[in-house]
Amino acid sequence: MKIGVLGTGTVGETIAGKLALLGHDVKMGAREAGNEKAAAWAKGAGQRASHGAFADAAAFGEIVFNCTMGAASLEALRAAREENLRGKILVDVSNPLDFSKGMPPTLFTPSGDSQGEQIQRELPEAKVVKALNTVNASVMVEPGRVPGEHDVFVCGNDAEAKAHVAEILWSFGWKNVVDLGDITAARGTEAYLLLWLRLWGALQTADFNIHIAR
Amino acid sequence: MKIGVLGTGTVGETIAGKLALLGHDVKMGAREAGNEKAAAWAKGAGQRASHGAFADAAAFGEIVFNCTMGAASLEALRAAREENLRGKILVDVSNPLDFSKGMPPTLFTPSGDSQGEQIQRELPEAKVVKALNTVNASVMVEPGRVPGEHDVFVCGNDAEAKAHVAEILWSFGWKNVVDLGDITAARGTEAYLLLWLRLWGALQTADFNIHIAR
Secondary structure (H helix, E strand, O other): OEEEEEOOOHHHHHHHHHHHHOOOEEEEEEOOOOOHHHHHHHHHOOOOEEEEEHHHHHHHOOEEEEOOOHHHHHHHHHHHOHHHHOOOEEEEOOOOEEOOOOOOOEEOOOOOOOHHHHHHHHOOOOEEEEEOOOOOHHHHHOHHHOOOOOEEEEEEOOHHHHHHHHHHHHHHOOOEEEEOOOHHHHHHHHHHHHHHHHHHHHHOOOOOEEEEEO | OEEEEEOOOHHHHHHHHHHHHOOOEEEEEEOOOOOHHHHHHHHHOOOOEEEEEHHHHHHHOOEEEEOOOHHHHHHHHHHHOHHHHOOOEEEEOOOOEEOOOOOOOEEOOOOOOOHHHHHHHHOOOOEEEEEOOOOOHHHHHOHHHOOOOOEEEEEEOOHHHHHHHHHHHHHHOOOEEEEOOOHHHHHHHHHHHHHHHHHHHHHOOOOOEEEEEO
């Protein structure tokens, strides 16, 4: 499958790398078409990897991953252009973390809104699915780094899109994919980051995740 | 031990009932000394149970539980009076849920603050320990309702106070008590409520909890 990955940071590189390893055709998108990190990634990731501007990656992908920093996501998606994302699944991995007031970060969305909803409002014809934002990048694509049972979440307004994303998550190695409902549930998975940050501090490792016992 | 429980709702009744069952002397506090729910609870809970105004329960307890609704907690604690809580462990079970804008609730604290911190600021000489706010009332005192391993959190500025609260949690049946650090970690456990609400909706039961896989 042709997949666009927006973002050249750790999350973008990790997701794009895993997708390329799994045999997908992956185009990494950056703010500038000639971005050095994207070029270096594409060079190292094999023949099916390529790179370009945000709009190039969005136009290329049948599915598109938003792996940009939360604070830069809306601008990146505007640069990717609405017409390149219309009708497509947009997997939003970003978190609305505000580092401007120091550490630990706060959230720049109020508790009655979320980054996932903002993106869905910005791109009403894209099928936004929030996923993977509750774990560290390395765990996203290699859930086996964390022993035992643990869960990943999807939410979004389109059931078929969520089912498709769940298949991709299974291909990453995830076993438990919990559907939390429509995109407003992103308020929950994004707010969880505030607990994630404290767990990270207490456990002194990012190789952890939560399991829903029931 | 003598324990004061502020609040006559489901959480207050559940916690007070468990503490009385475990052999503690428990005084339930309400806004008015003659509160009917508190009187009915004390009547049914045995000879070691009593009731009174918030200030009576706070003065009575060597340890005090705040089980009032989040939006009413600061007012209740002011009525309990600072001098009755000075030097004591105050276990804050409340959540800053704002139901004024409809369902699902939002949080009335911004992501850079928390109810736990607000209470600690209001009562600088009390030893505030945030605990139990991440599970349903019935699970708080009977963690075995949820099968398998799962965790409860404590945070607060006083290590001894947290150790003491952990002992009470063990007596409730909890096995894994995770110390998240100082009271600012309440930002994490309170924000998690937004995910808890979505899980509740998706699972159609409140008998669930999270386990930290690592």
